[in-house]
Amino acid sequence: MKIKNQISLGVLALASLTFACGGGESSSESTSTTSPAASSSAPAKEMSLEEKYQDDPIYIKGLEKVKGSDCQSCHMVERKIVGPSYAEVAAKYESTEENVTMLAQKVINGGVGVWGEVPMPAHPGLSEEDAKDMVRYVLLLKK
Secondary structure (H helix, E strand, O other): OHHHHHHHHHHHHHHHHHHHHOOHHHHHHHHHHHHHHHHHHOOOOOOOHHHHHOOOHHHHHHHHHHHOOOHHHOEOOOOEOOOOOHHHHHHHOOOOHHHHHHHHHHHHHOEOOOOOOOOEOOOOOOOHHHHHHHHHHHHHOOO
């Protein structure tokens, strides 16, 4: 009889601990209900440059022209591949009309040496106005 009481007492203690700590499903339910509150108090995820400027008319116009060209073969918005990222170019050059004109000429005529020894090919079929729109788009993408 004494052994039965000890076993019963042990089972009762184990059951009490299980209920006090919460079972598997109760735990996940409380996690899911507190998760939105926790995420709203957490700092917001940093926006990408694309998200940051997606409604800007300069961004929209320039992006359309960049996507219609071969720029993305060598450049990405925030990561260097063959050529510098657009964000690196934006960090190096202030968005002035003088810089827009100078960089548009580099896009049209090509160049080498500013960002290393890999040459940027010329784009002689590109109008100066289209090249300027593309450059304004790139210079907008400052971090």
